[in-house]
Amino acid sequence: MPGTQTETTLPASAQRVQDHLHQNGFACTVFLLPHSTRTAAEAATAMACQVAQIAKSLVFRNLDTNQPVLIIASGAHRVDITKIEHQTGLRLGKAEGTYVKERVGFAIGGIPPVAHATPLVTILDTTLQSYDQLWAAAGTPHALFRLTPDQLALMTGGTWLEVAEQVGS
Template sequence: MTETLINSEKDGLEALPDSARRVALLLRERGHVKPVVLLPETGKTSAEAAAGLGCEVAQIAKSILFRRRKDNAPVLVIASGANRVDEKKVEAHVGEVGRADAKFVREMTGYAIGGVCPIGHATAPVTLIDADLFALESLWAAAGHPHAVFNLSPQELAALTGAPVVDVALRDA
């Protein structure tokens, strides 16, 4: 990790943007002891976040939101930053999905694209976790803001979300 990261435990929650502070408090409430940290540069993409953290792109637990067609329910897929999500595999678990625009993402999650956290959504999503994340010991997930992230294990991610772990990765044919 680079020295320019801001640690919410060291600097206090007041150093965090409002949305990241909300996530930090929610994590604390759920017993997660690792702090929310701020990246010096944006972490909107997995590659940007990994570069800022000094970790592998695969360790970024990216949150991708879809819109389920039959009822407009939000569908959250938490995938490895190294993977593209196979929509057909997602649909096998939740039904037909479509892309979610920025307005839908903000309304359903309460977060802007690039900062969507795996927890604390305005509307509880149907959630799936990429099985490939479980090959890793340590992950980083967005914490409600494009510069905010937090560290956790795949097992902690599953416990925090209560989501099933499934194969959602697009594989080369």
């Protein structure tokens, strides 16, 4: 891929993602990009894909257990917490940056779907199943990797749910 570097020059957090992928049988390659991919729009521009193909990883706090919950949503969506709570019985709250870094092991803006500090309850946006190819963060705001919806489900053990906020609601 032009303008990218692969695993031989990855920062430690991106290398951790690459190692996790390979150790778990996924042939995905982490790419390091010269420009930020912190937002779904930036990532889509960098990868010349639709914003909806960006699998953005959002961490929330389970208000009952104080454990992190990972929601992997299409970059084109705002997540509807109430909808998720109704489907799962979870009570979700905002997770601050310090909480995310300590509990998940990655900073906001580069949270990958895998290689977390501890196993996470994971919810996957059903919209992502509409695409043959997705892109996900790989540990830094400059690293991404390509995957399929099937790979996403296998690598995360996540549950597919409708998570998108309805436009006009």
